Amino acid sequence: MKYLIPVVTLLYASGIFAQGGTESQPKSYNFNLTEAIAHALEHNAKVINAGRDIEISRKKKWETTAAGLPQINAGIDYQYNIEIQKSVVPAEFFGGQPGEFTEIAFGTKQSAIARSTLSQLLFDGSYIVALQASKTYLKYYQNAKQKTDADVRETIINAYGSAVLTDESIKILQRNKQLVEKLLSDTQETFKNGLIEEENVEQLQLTLASIQSNLNNVTRLRKISYNMLKYELGLEIQDQLTLTQTLDQLATESVATSLNATNFDVKQNIDYKILENLNEQRQLEYKLERSKALPSLSANLNFGYNAFSDRFTFLDRQQRWLNYSFVGASLNIPIFSSFARSSRTQQAKIAIEQAKTQLIATEQALQVQFAKAKSDFDLAVEEFQTAKKSLDLAERIERKQQVKFVEGLSTSFDYNDAQKQLYSAQQAFLQTMSDIINKRSALERVISSN
Numbered sequence: 001m002k003y004l005i006p007v008v009t010l011l012y013a014s015g016i017f018a019q020g021g022t023e024s025q026p027k028s029y030n031f032n033l034t035e036a037i038a039h040a041l042e043h044n045a046k047v048i049n050a051g052r053d054i055e056i057s058r059k060k061k062w063e064t065t066a067a068g069l070p071q072i073n074a075g076i077d078y079q080y081n082i083e084i085q086k087s088v089v090p091a092e093f094f095g096g097q098p099g100e101f102t103e104i105a106f107g108t109k110q111s112a113i114a115r116s117t118l119s120q121l122l123f124d125g126s127y128i129v130a131l132q133a134s135k136t137y138l139k140y141y142q143n144a145k146q147k148t149d150a151d152v153r154e155t156i157i158n159a160y161g162s163a164v165l166t167d168e169s170i171k172i173l174q175r176n177k178q179l180v181e182k183l184l185s186d187t188q189e190t191f192k193n194g195l196i197e198e199e200n201v202e203q204l205q206l207t208l209a210s211i212q213s214n215l216n217n218v219t220r221l222r223k224i225s226y227n228m229l230k231y232e233l234g235l236e237i238q239d240q241l242t243l244t245q246t247l248d249q250l251a252t253e254s255v256a257t258s259l260n261a262t263n264f265d266v267k268q269n270i271d272y273k274i275l276e277n278l279n280e281q282r283q284l285e286y287k288l289e290r291s292k293a294l295p296s297l298s299a300n301l302n303f304g305y306n307a308f309s310d311r312f313t314f315l316d317r318q319q320r321w322l323n324y325s326f327v328g329a330s331l332n333i334p335i336f337s338s339f340a341r342s343s344r345t346q347q348a349k350i351a352i353e354q355a356k357t358q359l360i361a362t363e364q365a366l367q368v369q370f371a372k373a374k375s376d377f378d379l380a381v382e383e384f385q386t387a388k389k390s391l392d393l394a395e396r397i398e399r400k401q402q403v404k405f406v407e408g409l410s411t412s413f414d415y416n417d418a419q420k421q422l423y424s425a426q427q428a429f430l431q432t433m434s435d436i437i438n439k440r441s442a443l444e445r446v447i448s449s450n
Contacts, residue, residue, distance in 0.1 A: 043234030125291030
């Protein structure tokens with residue numbers, strides 16, 4: 001037993017006893033934003049399933065088409081009569097007294113039938129409408145896939161921006177920490193020489209502790225942001241992901257690429273396309289209800305064999321099989337449904353008007369949505385420019401206060417106020433860059449269906 005425990009431990013460590021088998025080795029990925037979007041549009045779970053919906057709708061289209069094509073069915077029926085059904089006949093047929101009846105059984109204990117049927121739909125208005133509807137059905141899922149792609153693209157842009165925002169925040173906090181640590185070290189030496197008061201040292205210690213706390217928090221947020229991005233990209237959480245674009249590069253690209261985003265064709269918006277598709281569906285539903293008032297015609301050809309025996313001899317070569325065949329047609333003519341068909345037709349007609357109203361309302365809503373998205377983006381650009389100027393000003397003020405503090409011309413409280421102003425300006429500048437990326441994504445989401 002004492003040798004078994006180390007062996008089992010080793011087996012678990014090597015993955016032999018691990019449930020589900022050995023885990024795959026982590027992979028490494030390097031993505032700029034364009035590459036990340038392209039990868040997500042191929043590997044994101046929602047995109048994959050949206051593509052599968054299209055494949056299902058294609059199969060559904062053929063299923064509908066096949067309903068009007070020849071259908072062949074075959075079958076075998078076997079029957080064992082526990083008690084053969086009897087009938088009565090006049091007894092005088094068998095020499096009995098007139099007016100009396102004799103029971104007689106017709107048939108055998110066992111019977112079997114082998115049959116095949118060929119059927120063909122010749123005319124059905126519902127089938128014609130169903131063929132048209134199957135195309136609309138496919139178009140709906142193609143539009144749904146396009147909408148999913150647009151949603152995933154926007155999600156990736158925002159997640160990528162959030163991830164690089166944490167990277168930039170960590171860099172700034174680390175730089176601030178190094179500067180405060182150096183200043184604290186110099187201040188402690190000055191205090192030891194009795195040239196400044198202890199509160200100056202304590203104030204810097206508080207500032208350093210605050211920076212360290214923020215750094216720890218952003219480091220945790222970075223892990224969460226990267227994991228969320230990995231999930232949207234369709235990667236494993238344990239995979240290594242490196243983002244090759246900085247927040248500043250993304251913000252600059254966003255400003256450059258979205259300055260021309262002024263023209264808006266509402267018919268290119270994917271939400272509008274989906275509602276157009278809904279209108280087509282409502283029209284077809286109306287046609288379907290009207291087609292149910294038309295007659296339907298089908299034909300069938302039947303061929304088979306039957307056999308009878310008091311014992312199970314149907315597999316014997318000597319068993320006699322009797323063949324039969326017939327051809328038939330079926331015409332169904334709807335005459336009166338107590339106005340049920342008329343009611344369904346009127347309901348479908350009202351649904352058409354509802355869909356039209358919804359399409360008009362959506363067109364107006366999209367125009368408002370575009371105006372708001374454009375305004376939000378313009379505001380994000382203005383705030384970015386303002387935040388950049390504010391950051392430059394805060395940096396100059398902080399440097400001046402630092403010089404005054406070192407030379408003993410200002411208090412630690414004055415310098416602390418300048419530091420807080422600088423740190424606030426830094427975070428505001430980072431946030432405005434992130435906002436530009438997100439607002440650009442939202443604006444393009446409204447403008448383009450791609």
